[in-house]
Amino acid sequence: MIKVGSDLFGAASDVLVGGVNSPARAFKAIGIPPVFIDRGEGPYIYDTENRRYIDYIQSWGPMILGHCHPQVSEALHRAVDKGTSFGAPTVAETEMAKRVQGFFPSMEKMRFVSSGTEATMSAIRLARGATGRRKILKFEGCYHGHADSLLVAAGSGALTLGEPDSKGVLADLAQHTLTAPFNDLDTVKAIFERWGDDLAGVIVEPVVGNMGVVLPQPGFLAGLRQSCDDYGALLILDEVMTGFRVGLNGAQALYDCKPDLTVLGKVVGGGLPCGVYGGRADIMAHVAPEGGVYQAGTLSGNPLAMAAGIITLDILKTADAFAMAEKQCQQLVVGIKEIITSHSVPATIQSVGTMWTLFWCPDPIHNLTDAKRSDLAQFRTFYKAMLRQGIYMAPSQFEANFVSAVHTEENIDSTLTAIRTYCQTVR
Numbered sequence: 059m060i061k062v063g064s065d066l067f068g069a070a071s072d073v074l075v076g077g078v079n080s081p082a083r084a085f086k087a088i089g090i091p092p093v094f095i096d097r098g099e100g101p102y103i104y105d106t107e108n109r110r111y112i113d114y115i116q117s118w119g120p121m122i123l124g125h126c127h128p129q130v131s132e133a134l135h136r137a138v139d140k141g142t143s144f145g146a147p148t149v150a151e152t153e154m155a156k157r158v159q160g161f162f163p164s165m166e167k168m169r170f171v172s173s174g175t176e177a178t179m180s181a182i183r184l185a186r187g188a189t190g191r192r193k194i195l196k197f198e199g200c201y202h203g204h205a206d207s208l209l210v211a212a213g214s215g216a217l218t219l220g221e222p223d224s225k226g227v228l229a230d231l232a233q234h235t236l237t238a239p240f241n242d243l244d245t246v247k248a249i250f251e252r253w254g255d256d257l258a259g260v261i262v263e264p265v266v267g268n269m270g271v272v273l274p275q276p277g278f279l280a281g282l283r284q285s286c287d288d289y290g291a292l293l294i295l296d297e298v299m300t301g302f303r304v305g306l307n308g309a310q311a312l313y314d315c316k317p318d319l320t321v322l323g324k325v326v327g328g329g330l331p332c333g334v335y336g337g338r339a340d341i342m343a344h345v346a347p348e349g350g351v352y353q354a355g356t357l358s359g360n361p362l363a364m365a366a367g368i369i370t371l372d373i374l375k376t377a378d379a380f381a382m383a384e385k386q387c388q389q390l391v392v393g394i395k396e397i398i399t400s401h402s403v404p405a406t407i408q409s410v411g412t413m414w415t416l417f418w419c420p421d422p423i424h425n426l427t428d429a430k431r432s433d434l435a436q437f438r439t440f441y442k443a444m445l446r447q448g449i450y451m452a453p454s455q456f457e458a459n460f461v462s463a464v465h466t467e468e469n470i471d472s473t474l475t476a477i478r479t480y481c482q483t484v485r
């Protein structure tokens with residue numbers, strides 16, 4: 059049993075619900091207290107007892123340049139010295155928007171907010187407001203933040219209305235969210251045939267990260283685009299995770315799928331709280347103050363978030379940082395594949411760009427039902443062995459791991475060595 063953080067977790071639990079400020083951090087799926095982080099540096103994080111870990115969580119995605127990147131830190135220091143919030147327009151917001159648009163030309167107009175949740179929630183309200191329709195379609199296993207309309211599970215049986223996936227979400231609201239299995243165009247078509255006239259939009263993670271990395275099958279995204287066009291519904295690509303992770307221009311470029319609205323978060327804020335939604339100018343014109351869909355934020359477009367975002371996007375654009383991250387990720391994935399094949403380990407690795415998940419399941423994963431076939435006991439044992447070796451991965455089978463631009467070949471090699479040693483023991 060690893061002792062890491064146990065006393066600290068006890069103290070935290072006295073005052074913080076569940077000892078954490080976001081449930082995924084609690085390590086519940088592993089059954090040990092979470093590691094308490096003191097600081098980060100490049101590809102590493104250090105716990106409160108100065109133990110060093112190679113970080114594959116990267117704050118759940120944002121830290122693609124690693125921790126404390128000198129240029130990001132410098133930009134932040136400069137921004138702090140000018141004042142941390144004004145609640146008034148700053149030039150940095152325009153500069154940041156131009157950069158986002160450079161990577162995502164489909165975002166003709168945009169609005170900055172403070173989190174991915176806020177951005178998806180606002181995009182859903184906008185889709186409803188702009189179309190005058192009530193229903194939205196999402197996919198099982200996709201996570202779009204914790205807004206009420208999106209914390210919805212499939213009803214029992216095919217083609218049933220959605221049900222709340224959290225206490226406190228009203229069934230009256232959840233029934234307007236329909237769900238389909240990821241990669242299942244037949245169900246999508248059936249839903250459109252039944253509810254198409256009342257469907258405001260379809261929201262999807264174009265590559266799913268939130269059930270572990272699951273790729274869209276050829277034709278899936280194009281099929282969603284087609285159905286939306288046939289029925290006048292809006293296609294919302296939730297690229298909060300994939301935005302600068304599957305490729306610099308997101309999954310929409312990688313899979314050639316043009317959305318009506320895009321949602322970004324995580325990397326776009328360079329490690330500070332920031333989200334953004336945007337898309338077709340005629341749709342965005344419905345957002346206040348131009349239009350009648352209300353959405354606002356005291357800290358939206360915050361100067362620190364803009365400073366961190368601008369420098370992060372500039373480094374990604376000019377310094378080949380993304381290619382570095384992708385190369386290291388590829389090396390890791392190829393290495394893991396070789397290990398699980400040569401040791402006949404019942405596992406599958408799935409990845410794209412700088413994201414990867416090792417599923418403890420021998421077959422490829424195409425949807426949530428597949429993902430749930432994973433051997434969670436095996437995952438737990440593996441996880442604890444990796445943590446002991448100083449390798450910090452997402453503490454759940456159903457999450458993505460990330461590689462940054464500053465992970466070194468030595469980091470990748472030592473990770474592979476630890477995985478190989480572990481796999482020699484798996485039967």
Ligand SMILES: *Cc1c(COP(=O)(O)O)cnc(C)c1O
Pocket residue numbers: 173174175176178201202203204263267268296297298299300323324333
């Ligand atoms: C993380 C995430 C969100 C929510 O973002 P927060 O900043 O945590 O609110 C939404 N959608 C996707 C795809 C995500 O990965």
